[in-house]
Amino acid sequence: MVEAGVPSMPARVFAALNMADSGRLTAAELAELLQASPAAISGAVRYLTQVNMIHREREPGTRRDVFRLYDDGWYTTLMRREAIVRRWEDAAKEGAIALGPDSPAGRRMAEMSAFFEFVDEELQPMLDRWGERRKALGFS
Template identity: 45%
Template sequence: MLRFIERFALDLANSGMPRMAARVFVGILAAENGTRTASELAELLGISPAAVSGAVRYLEQIHLVTREREPGQRRDHYVVRDDMWFHNLTNRDEMLRGFERTLADGLAAVGEDSRAGARLDQTRRFFEFYRHALPKLVAEWEEQERSR
């Protein structure tokens, strides 16, 4: 399992996720029940509890991991939902709208007739396209999952 954790964590790190957060995320993802404590992660990955804490803080911010506590226990459990990729990637409407607004402001700042303006406008149009296409992709995914 450690070989898989390190390989997938490297894939995630190569795509932009901080390496320690990637290792912690995959450590939780690969758990049979989708949950691990900080001490379990530290032991599994051979890292300090402080490294786990920093990684989990990042993963919570990007909504890949949630923190839960069992009633009567003092230990937090870090959890990945079975459908977390779906929710993480589909709940982006406001973020995409924000990108579009900021890019429109950037376009006005650099000028529509400049090469930079053309690049910014193309980027804005892509995010607009993606935002409008996402509901169709979500519907296709849901249909595929229902038919399994």
């Protein structure tokens, strides 16, 4: 994950959650397991929550937060990214119009917009196919 651009501590927290049978751990459990400070864990879970890779829940009957993976994690993460792809597409389209089609920057923005439009068109059918395959493999 670090090689893909995820900072080291969030990558370690994400790996720990994936390795936990329950897929959920408290901040104290993460700190103990990873031999990390509470501040490091706090920053890591904040990052992972902001990029929608994990979410925070309140443990019933307590004031402790539990951090957990989404049930169909990669699918959910990609679905949430779909909205981000659309925002990039729209921003690039606006940039291309503002810069003009004849300028090098305008052409780059137009290509960026076309790329994100392509990704947006391809993403949902791919996720639908994954849902079918997931079911056929017995994961759902």
